[in-house]
Amino acid sequence: MTSAAVKASPPAAPRRGLHPDPVVRRLSWMVLVNTFGTGLFMTVSVLYFTRVAGLAVGQVGLGLTAAGLCGVAASVPAGRAADRWGSRRVLFVLWVAQAAGMAAYTLVHSFTVFLVVVCAETALDRAASAVRNALYADALPKATRVPGRAYLRAVTNVGVGAGATLAALALQADSRAAYIAVILTNAASFAAVAAMLPRIPLAGRDQEAGAEAEAGSKTARRxxxxxxxxxxxxxxxxxxxxxxxxxxxxxxxxxxxxxxxxxxxxxxxxxxxxxxxxxxxxxxxxxxxxxxxxxxxxxxxxxxxxxxxxxxxxxxxxxxxxxxxxxxxxxxxxxxxxxxxxxxxxxxxxxxxxxxxxxxxxxxxxxxxxxxxxxxxxxxxxxxxxxxxxxxxxxxxxxxxxxxxxxxxxxxxxxxx
The missing domain is CATH 1.20.1250.20 (MFS general substrate transporter like domains)
Structure with a gap:
């Protein structure tokens, strides 16, 4: 669906509590699914790595620090990729890769495997964050961009809170099966939001630019x-x-x-x-x-x-x-x-x-x-x-x-x- 089609059609009356902008509403459902999975995983991750994967607390801390460095390094090239190939397309690839990376946590059995997976997954996460911010610029006009992001951040807190609440069941069970179920649910959430991306119309700037626009913006990106x-x-x-x-x-x-x-x-x-x-x-x-x-x-x-x-x-x-x-x-x-x-x-x-x-x-x-x-x-x-x-x-x-x-x-x- 093109952005023109979205503008031409009169928006349906939003339900109480939902945003009046149909594009923000679509983004909010995407954010809600994504952050629900995040809330699930972040609540149980440390216990999974230490109690199930058998890692020492110090190893987990060292791995997360190294992963943080990878995340910082991944943001800039991901943003440049969004300019070159389009934020929606790049984000789709990143989220599919994150789904696979999250599922790979179920294979962690040593510090070496953990280090590889956590660095890759964190790099993908921070790259996706940068590209998602570019997507907001592509999907939302300048006048509504910041209020729209504020609404999406409120949705983020709701999603994380809901995921963390449900994760309490896995913590109570404290079993490998329960933790694996949480990890795979989060992996599925990345696949789900990737499937939602094609329904997000691009209105903020032209993301389908061809070679001419690519050449014109190359210096700016540099x-x-x-x-x-x-x-x-x-x-x-x-x-x-x-x-x-x-x-x-x-x-x-x-x-x-x-x-x-x-x-x-x-x-x-x-x-x-x-x-x-x-x-x-x-x-x-x-x-x-x-x-x-x-x-x-x-x-x-x-x-x-x-x-x-x-x-x-x-x-x-x-x-x-x-x-x-x-x-x-x-x-x-x-x-x-x-x-x-x-x-x-x-x-x-x-x-x-x-x-x-x-x-x-x-x-x-x-x-x-x-x-x-x-x-x-x-x-x-x-x-x-x-x-x-x-x-x-x-x-x-x-x-x-x-x-x-x-x-x-x-x-x-x-x-x-």
Whole structure:
């Protein structure tokens, strides 16, 4: 179906709670299936590798670190491939390959096999992430691109949460058969979303360009890696991406090691974050109407994230109930910063990019975010967890400085566009 056909047909009235744009609705079903499988697998993966595959915890950690490096390296060439052959076509190939790679986890029986599979699968995952972002540019007009991504991120949280909830059954069974069923279900989810791709119309830019368009954009793609102002914005966004390590690594370790709060606070923190993202991610895009407002949103995000670090540190030494309240307040602050930084980062990543090379630029931006995700746990554990309340000053400073520097960096990038 062509994009013109979609525009010509009057959209059916959406059901309550569904997005009014038919293209966003199609994308949301695709995202829901994909993230449901992700939520299943991420919940049981470590236990599968250690209890079933027989790997040591240190081996799993080493393998995941190596895989993270592979993921960073895969983003840029994947984005360039999307520009050359089309985001929909490249994403189809990547998702089919991911389905095979995920199924290969069932064959892991040694560290060598694990290392090969996890590196390949992570590289495919980060490559698919970059190309998926380019697909959003191809499928959604500029005016609705960031609000559409915000809606899809809310759907992502719903899908991951639903998958994690169902994965509790596999954790309860704690058997090889249960874990294998989860892995194969996730593999099937990649095959399913690949089958959905042909139904996504392309309206944002011409993805069926031939040799002439290919020749015209070749220089722009080559310059994505040397666009210094864009690289600066990418690096600052990577600093803000360290926030996810605060939620996923910092708070759990802080609760167990440095506070008297009940361990159930860890689960409560994850649930609170998910609910708040679903409720407020779309609304956060109202603060990012253009480049300047997006930069200011990132600056505000940095201050909120820094404040959340200070509040987390304040939970040290408090009675259990007080510590729990303080930590949940910190999660609320962190989530406010999260939704603002995500909304601002999306707009900056698209609007500062060369329109002729969206895939290449998304690959660069995605590589920066992947690097932030990779180093985040090490930053948080080496500072906040290793040095107590005073250690939280380091990630707080990173967030505050990174957010504040985004405003002049965006001005620089805008002048150089």
């Amino acid at each position: 310059n994505a890696l040397v666009d210094v102002p864009y690289l600066a914005v990418t690096a600052l966004n990577a600093l803000l991406t360290v926030q996810f390590a605060v939620l996923n690594v910092g708070i759990p370790l802080w609760v167990v090691r440095e506070t008297d709060a009940p361990r159930a606070v860890v689960a409560a923190a994850m649930i609170l974050n998910t609910v708040l993202v679903v409720a407020f991610q779309v609304r956060a895009t109202r603060a990012t109407r253009d480049l300047h407002s997006a930069a200011r949103a990132c600056r505000t995000s940095g201050l909120l994230l820094a404040g959340s670090c200070a509040v987390i540190a304040a939970g040290h030494g408090l009675p259990a109930a007080a510590a729990a309240v303080v930590l949940l307040a910190a999660v609320a602050l962190e989530t406010a910063g999260e939704v603002l930084s995500q909304a601002g980062g999306w707009l900056l990543s698209y609007d500062l990019a060369d329109p002729a090379a969206t895939g290449a630029y998304q690959g660069v931006f995605n590589a920066g975010a992947s690097a932030g995700l990779m180093v985040g746990p090490a930053v948080v554990t080496a500072t906040a967890i290793a040095h107590g309340p005073a250690g939280w000053a380091v990630p707080a400073a990173l967030f505050a400085v990174g957010g504040a520097a985004m405003v002049p960096a965006v001005r620089w990038a805008e002048r150089r566009r």
